[in-house]
Amino acid sequence: MAQFNHIKLAHHYWKTHLKPGDIAIDATCGNGQDSLYIAKHVLTENSGALYLFDIQQIALDQTRLRLSSELNAMQISRVHFCHLNHSEFCQTIKPETVSLIAYNLGYLPGGEKSITTLTETTLMSLNNALSLIKPGGLISVTCYPGHAEGLKEEEAILNWSSQCNPSLWSCCLHKWINKPKSPSLLIIQKNSI
Numbered sequence: 001m002a003q004f005n006h007i008k009l010a011h012h013y014w015k016t017h018l019k020p021g022d023i024a025i026d027a028t029c030g031n032g033q034d035s036l037y038i039a040k041h042v043l044t045e046n047s048g049a050l051y052l053f054d055i056q057q058i059a060l061d062q063t064r065l066r067l068s069s070e071l072n073a074m075q076i077s078r079v080h081f082c083h084l085n086h087s088e089f090c091q092t093i094k095p096e097t098v099s100l101i102a103y104n105l106g107y108l109p110g111g112e113k114s115i116t117t118l119t120e121t122t123l124m125s126l127n128n129a130l131s132l133i134k135p136g137g138l139i140s141v142t143c144y145p146g147h148a149e150g151l152k153e154e155e156a157i158l159n160w161s162s163q164c165n166p167s168l169w170s171c172c173l174h175k176w177i178n179k180p181k182s183p184s185l186l187i188i189q190k191n192s193i
């Protein structure tokens with residue numbers, strides 16, 4: 001029987017939720033595994049859009065390589081590669097249009113561990129994400145409390161999300177309660193009107 005982990009759990013949510021033609025954001029594209037998963041669910045030859053963010057050019061390059069090996073040129077043309085801090089999403093993304101914003105926090109697997117997401121900019125990004133999500137849309141945040149900045153980040157995000165207005169947002173935390181240092185998954189859904 002398949003063993004559940006934080007990545008499979010997140011992907012399960014995304015798969016249930018996304019449909020072809022949707023707009024999605026991967027706020028931390030890294031090696032592009034999540035980006036590819038999202039791309040396959042939203043991009044067709046003539047609809048859908050995927051915005052990818054990372055502060056490291058090498059991450060964007062690896063993601064482009066991965067996507068190019070599995071998607072056709074028309075689908076790739078619908079991917080926006082943004083070498084930017086996710087604390088500021090690009091102006092071209094209109095408010096209340098995005099179905100999923102995915103954060104897989106921490107550092108690039110196999111990369112420089114000192115280049116990691118930071119509590120302050122992650123909170124700025126999450127605040128900006130709220131205005132982009134459409135009714136029914138999801139923000140998915142995978143936290144890594146196994147390292148010092150990750151633990152601080154998880155605590156701050158849980159504190160922030162527990163204060164989101166419950167008439168507008170529903171926030172659900174998945175945590176392996178017998179493994180406190182394991183990654184956790186927070187799902188924030190904008191309530192449908």
Ligand SMILES: C[S@@+](CC[C@H](N)C(=O)[O-])C[C@H]1O[C@@H](n2cnc3c(N)ncnc32)[C@H](O)[C@@H]1O
Nearest residue numbers: 028029030031032033034054055085086104117
């Ligand atoms: C755990 S990795 C992401 C894994 C990726 N989703 C995948 O499927 O391979 C985290 C990524 O976040 C990036 N990152 C760190 N701080 C960032 C920021 N402020 N804005 C955008 N990306 C950031 C890192 O460069 C790293 O590539």
